[in-house]
Amino acid sequence: xxxxxxxxxxxNSNVSFEDAVQNVINEAAKTIKNIKSVYVKEMQATVNExxxxxxxxxxxxxxxxxxx
Numbered sequence: 622x623x624x625x626x627x628x629x630x631x632x633n634s635n636v637s638f639e640d641a642v643q644n645v646i647n648e649a650a651k652t653i654k655n656i657k658s659v660y661v662k663e664m665q666a667t668v669n670e671x672x673x674x675x676x677x678x679x680x681x682x683x684x685x686x687x688x689x
Contacts, residue, residue, distance in 0.1 A: 624686045633677045638664050655685040667686045668686060 632645035642659060650656060663679040 626682070626686055627681050627683050628653070628679050630682050631677065633675055634681060635675055638676045638678060641676045642680060645678065645680050646684065649682050653682065653684050655687055656682060657685055659681045663685050 623641055628649075630645050630649055632641045634641035634644055634650070638661075642661060646656065646659060660681040660683070662681055665677040665679075666673045667675040667677070
């Protein structure tokens, strides 16, 4: 039987939504092992002078529970 846990993590990027999601994964991987998937719950963009200056994502990161 597989047991998974989900945590909600916010991320951002000046490049793209995809980069914002990758930033979430990179930071989460520093303390979370066995990441299985990322669900993008919400996307937002900050605009300044009619240009997107920041991409933001609200994600749910799913990972397996490791039994030592």
